[in-house]
Amino acid sequence: MTARPVHAPMTQFPVRDGELMLAGIPLTQLTEQLGQTPFYAYDRGVIDRRVAELRSALPPAIKLHYAIKANPMPALVSHLARQLDGLDVASGGELEVALASGSNPQEISFAGPGKREAELEAAVRAGVLLNVESFREVEHLSGISQRLGLAARVAVRVNPDFELKSSGMKMGGGPKPFGVDAEDVPRLLRRIGELGLAFEGFHLFAGSQNLRAEAIVEAQQLSFDLALRLAASAPAPVRCLNLGGGFGVPYFPGELPLDLAPIGENLAVLASRAAGELPQASLVIELGRYLVAEAGIYVCRVLDRKISRGQVFLVCDGGLHHHLAASGNFGQLIRKNYPVIIGNKATPAETEIASVVGPLCTPLDILADRMTLAIAEPGDLVVVFQSGAYGRSASPAGFLGHPAAAEILL
Numbered sequence: 001m002t003a004r005p006v007h008a009p010m011t012q013f014p015v016r017d018g019e020l021m022l023a024g025i026p027l028t029q030l031t032e033q034l035g036q037t038p039f040y041a042y043d044r045g046v047i048d049r050r051v052a053e054l055r056s057a058l059p060p061a062i063k064l065h066y067a068i069k070a071n072p073m074p075a076l077v078s079h080l081a082r083q084l085d086g087l088d089v090a091s092g093g094e095l096e097v098a099l100a101s102g103s104n105p106q107e108i109s110f111a112g113p114g115k116r117e118a119e120l121e122a123a124v125r126a127g128v129l130l131n132v133e134s135f136r137e138v139e140h141l142s143g144i145s146q147r148l149g150l151a152a153r154v155a156v157r158v159n160p161d162f163e164l165k166s167s168g169m170k171m172g173g174g175p176k177p178f179g180v181d182a183e184d185v186p187r188l189l190r191r192i193g194e195l196g197l198a199f200e201g202f203h204l205f206a207g208s209q210n211l212r213a214e215a216i217v218e219a220q221q222l223s224f225d226l227a228l229r230l231a232a233s234a235p236a237p238v239r240c241l242n243l244g245g246g247f248g249v250p251y252f253p254g255e256l257p258l259d260l261a262p263i264g265e266n267l268a269v270l271a272s273r274a275a276g277e278l279p280q281a282s283l284v285i286e287l288g289r290y291l292v293a294e295a296g297i298y299v300c301r302v303l304d305r306k307i308s309r310g311q312v313f314l315v316c317d318g319g320l321h322h323h324l325a326a327s328g329n330f331g332q333l334i335r336k337n338y339p340v341i342i343g344n345k346a347t348p349a350e351t352e353i354a355s356v357v358g359p360l361c362t363p364l365d366i367l368a369d370r371m372t373l374a375i376a377e378p379g380d381l382v383v384v385f386q387s388g389a390y391g392r393s394a395s396p397a398g399f400l401g402h403p404a405a406a407e408i409l410l
């Protein structure tokens with residue numbers, strides 16, 4: 001018999017006297033200081049360790065960007081901006097956060113399939129790099145550039161002719177609203193040249209949440225080769241080649257952390273090829289969740305303990321309205337449990353099987369379905385790990401009108 005899969009161990013936060021510790025503060029003390037539940041807490045130390053791991057595994061020639069949509073909290077974005085080489089934004093709102101973070105606008109790029117005219121103009125004014133995703137955008141940018149007397153900096157986001165294997169969310173390959181199909185890119189490049197926009201390179205993003213290093217390696221190789229072929233039709237030398245990201249983190253039982261070593265080795269090969277074949281190009285990797293997911297927890301309080309026909313339900317003051325992903329309703333086909341513990345009983349003598357549910361009148365509002373947990377009572381604190389990315393900002397906070405979750409960077 002094979003063992004039942006369990007969650008990868010969550011070792012990023014120490015436990016002292018049975019309590020989870022964040023930045024040296026016991027969870028109950030932190031909750032008291034905040035004066036409210038539910039909340040998200042992000043630990044700078046965990047983020048910094050992750051950046052250091054990446055820097056040591058990837059070759060120095062690779063530029064590291066943060067994709068803000070994973071977690072747009074301004075303090076967190078500023079913290080990352082100080083350590084990384086650039087930021088990627090996907091809306092005018094994220095562009096404002098990025099510009100306010102102190103990041104060099106030259107190192108900010110703007111992607112997204114439906115950019116409004118006002119967003120395009122703000123980006124050109126700020127001097128950020130636009131990852132163009134359609135012929136229409138290029139025509140708009142030409143008008144804006146003429147009006148402002150400022151040539152828009154553009155890279156072409158390519159919808160590749162391959163897919164990222166075993167990816168949680170596919171963002172490229174086949175028919176997609178993202179980017180321009182690889183076969184149409186030469187025509188778009190000609191138009192960019194005719195209009196006199198400042199062409200700088202290519203952006204390829206095949207998919208997200210991948211835990212298999214060999215699939216990421218393959219996608220990066222294929223992306224590099226495709227960019228090299230397309231560069232032959234480009235109106236100017238490639239100065240920036242953004243190979244996307246897709247690095248995953250373990251959320252569910254049976255998943256293991258990504259092995260960075262083969263990815264680093266492959267990127268070293270690509271960097272040395274780039275030095276010969278695209279001599280002016282810097283290689284960029286853009287990561288969202290990999291940088292921040294593990295550094296964050298979501299915390300809510302048990303309001304009630306109910307037993308229904310023998311099954312234990314811990315009813316909490318937080319749920320899917322704050323953390324849609326942990327409820328299983330953000331891109332999952334089959335609901336699986338995030339790693340969850342009772343944070344003030346982190347080394348329990350006794351456990352039980354219990355379900356953690358939220359206060360919403362819908363059966364979708366589940367944070368843990370029949371998990372082994374410490375025996376919890378009203379007042380105890382439920383902790384959902386791996387919550388630093390696609391948490392608060394990716395949840396329907398207005399649904400049912402409960403208070404918003406607080407947010408703190410430690």
Ligand SMILES: *Cc1c(COP(=O)(O)O)cnc(C)c1O
Binds near residue numbers: 090247286288289
């Ligand atoms: C969402 C997104 C990312 C970040 O994806 P993660 O899975 O969070 O790493 C990077 N680039 C683009 C273009 C995106 O849309």
